[in-house]
Amino acid sequence: MTAILALSGVCGVLVMNQSGLAVGVLIMVLTGVGFGLLNGVIITLFQVSPFIVTLGMASVARGLALMATGGLPIMMFPVH
Numbered sequence: 539m540t541a542i543l544a545l546s547g548v549c550g551v552l553v554m555n556q557s558g559l560a561v562g563v564l565i566m567v568l569t570g571v572g573f574g575l576l577n578g579v580i581i582t583l584f585q586v587s588p589f590i591v592t593l594g595m596a597s598v599a600r601g602l603a604l605m606a607t608g609g610l611p612i613m614m615f616p617v618h
Contacts, residue, residue, distance in 0.1 A: 539592065541599035546570045548603045551612050573599060 546569040554562030573595060580591050 539596055539599075541596040541603070542570055542573045545573070545599040545603040545606075548606050548612065552606065 546566040549569045550562040550566035553565045
């Protein structure tokens with residue numbers, strides 16, 4: 539899902555600028571796993587259609603990514 543991928547990338551790059559590449563990649567993976575786990579829990583516990591949960595989480599992830607960046611592009615700067 540592209541919205542969660544975008545949010546994972548944003549979180550990872552923001553962390554990379556502060557803590558380095560390895561920690562940033564770990565945060566990317568954990569963000570994706572966290573959203574996937576949350577999707578699964580909502581679908582299982584509340585018996586909601588997977589399609590509806592996926593669309594809802596896409597909106598949440600897209601909004602969080604926009605809030606984190608202020609709607610501006612971000613990039614990783616080389617750390618020296």
